[in-house]
Amino acid sequence: MPNTEYLKIPRERVGVLIGKNGITKDEIENLTKTDINIDSETGSISVSPTEATEDPLAVWKSRYIVKAIGRGFNPEISLKLLSDETLLEIINLPDYVGKSKKAIMRQKARIIGKEGRTKDIIIDMTGVDISIYGKTVAIIGGMEQIHIAKEAVEMILNGVRHKTVYAFLERKSRDMKIQEFHRIAKDETDIT
Template sequence: MRTFFIDKIPRIIKSKKQLEKKLKVKIINKGKQIYVSGKAEDEYVAEKVLDALDFGFALKIAMLIKDEDFELEIIPIKNYTKKTDLRRIRARIIGEGGKTLKTFTELTNCFFEIKDNYVSILGHPEEIEKAYEAIIQLIRGSKHANVYKYLEQHRPEPVLDLGLKIKIKK
């Protein structure tokens, strides 16, 4: 049995039955404490999904963690800057009207959420690496254009299968 402290408890309670069914665990809540019991692997996945929900990800997006190819990465902003003006740094990451986060989502195929002084990234490990580096560049003061250029240069090439090759079955 694992215990968690969740800030956004109403989100968890609202989708408790769905979470229990899809994650194959039993969820008990007492105040801001959540108890999760089940198999060890299921508890681990439930912990990651609950973290994602607590950060503000939608249930549908948070459940992507159940797929083994998706991970949740959390970046503490304070670890990468000595500046005390964290509000300005958060504003740089979000962008005007959420434009920067939207652009990051399009360029990296990852999902982003900001909570307090943390940025969370949900996506495939290879894509998270690039997104992580881009967020750190922004925190350290790089221009937005330079960060976008970095992401565009490190974008994976799309694999185009035109179906022209003959597949031989063994």
Template sequence: MVNMQEVYIPAERLKLLKSNHDLLKRLEDTCNCHLKISQGNSIEIEGDAFDEFNAKNILYAFGRGFSIEIAEKLLNDEFYFTFIDLADYAKNKNRRTEIKARLIGNNGRTKKYIEEVSSAYLSIYGDTICFIGKADNIAEAETAAKTLIEGGSHRLAYRRMEAAHKRYRKAPESKEV
């Protein structure tokens, strides 16, 4: 019996896959699956259950704005994908746009700083803020993102993220007896 999964990809992201057959082939080889672009902006995934699961996660992350190279990090068991839906925090479209602008910052500086300190990858796409990284890294990045979403200053967001970074980086073996 052949398994099959299907994942929806936003039209503009699907267009990137359609225009780059090497990218689709690379993903098929990496995940050991057959991928078929079907009607309605979706991709059918055929393979064994585990390979389909991996391909679906990578395609979903790609669809949320990550490059395939970053999305492929999800093949590593230590990496996770999470997201914040801005509709949960702001019902008004203008407010969601403002939040996204605050998270990106001037010339992308805020986003870059969050990525540098936390070592998590961020994608701000549509009405979502998505993260790929190790659990602690994502927690640090989410600390900064949620502070900005809730209206806190950039300084406060950075301070909270840096404090979380120090907390998570304390090695248990460094404690003296």
């Protein structure tokens, strides 16, 4: 079928995608007007348009919602990808630290931080959602926010001290607030 997208998610995430009595799968299908076929044994999924599909990006959006669930996000956060301004970025840890399970675990621990502190700071300072699952770090948010959060994660992966990463995030957070203030001020003057 034309415009059908194929992907695979971890088998242990298939149940989350389907939801109790199929409620999550049905909700994604209804909101995107797509048809999602799931092979529970392999985690293979196909996403196709339906007769009712109007949005040319519907299949793409549905695929990314499914992919986000596969990367550890809960369905509510994954549904943020329905917005045209919200994106999904996936950082593949072996690309940075190699295939060593020990190195991957160590870097995941550094990104999470003691009692989740580092991950929480990245989320608070950028406004993104982060899932650290398997060998990936997945980020959902706006383009600018994702860029900053990804840069912070990459700094950690490259061995930069947490204190330096926090200072970087504070500076970027301040810059984003100033830009937002100027945008609002400009919008208000445009109205008058």
